[in-house]
Amino acid sequence: MVNRDAEALDDPVGASLRGHHARLARRYGRAAGYLPDVATFCAVPADPGPAEWADLARLLGRGAFADMFSCPAVPPPDWEPVFTLEGRRMTWSGDRSAPPRPETGAQVLELGPESVPEMLGLVELTRPGPFRPRTPELGTYLGIRDNGRLVAMAGERLRPPGWTEISAVCTAPEARGRGHAVRLIDALVARVLERGERPFLHVAEANTGAIALYERTGFTSREHVTFRGFRTP
Known part of the structure; x- marks a missing residue:
């Protein structure tokens, strides 16, 4: 089988929110997340800068939980770490x-x-x-x-x-x-x-x-x- 879709697994949350699950998404600027009663996961574009993290903060609200799933990017230092889990x-x-x-x-x-x-x-x-x-x-x-x-x-x-x-x-x-x-x-x-x-x-x-x-x-x-x-x- 030719794995032509392998790159989609590099950003499974973002790719889902842009595709099959778009109807279950909420967005602000370039940030996206699931509706709160659907899932906690959210996403920013690859190699996000201050503007993308600011979009996500506005989307979620002040002091809100940002479940970044397997996103390798780390937010700015004023974002408080909640958990890290190896998988x-x-x-x-x-x-x-x-x-x-x-x-x-x-x-x-x-x-x-x-x-x-x-x-x-x-x-x-x-x-x-x-x-x-x-x-x-x-x-x-x-x-x-x-x-x-x-x-x-x-x-x-x-x-x-x-x-x-x-x-x-x-x-x-x-x-x-x-x-x-x-x-x-x-x-x-x-x-x-x-x-x-x-x-x-x-x-x-x-x-x-x-x-x-x-x-x-x-x-x-x-x-x-x-x-x-x-x-x-």
Whole structure:
């Protein structure tokens, strides 16, 4: 496969906001970000100068949280650091070591707006990463229920051209070890490939268990990334 869209992964937030997620964006000058109840991520152009950082500060407001995701640029010194997290970006290669889960047992279901309260509850319990009330509008979210209760889910997040990010992979503690995460990842990968796009994802470097899971399901490490958040002056 010719990876003609590889450069889109260098700025996955900005590329998503300019494309598939433009309807979910807010902008000021050359800065952009998701609507607050959709996601915390924001973006500035490559090699931003004082004017671009000023645009972002005006967009977010005074003392606001600026989640720069994997942006390598660092804002001016008067922006207060909030967090730094080392991670990696992984892309799907199809070279998996885990056998596909059989089509028996728990059924994979598409989650609609009526499931959002349960999704928020599962996120609160498992802490897979940032998730807001309108995050499910970013793409398709799939789940698995046990006796009617949502016990596992995963979905689509960033959508730079040619790619779809798999995110929010989480399973309630009492439902782990049953292959739910593998089943959900497989289902999402199939949907992304059907669109002619390629799956990718992000994971914290310290989360070795998740990295091993993703490797078993066909993902390989593409590059190291650093996630950063700041507070505007």
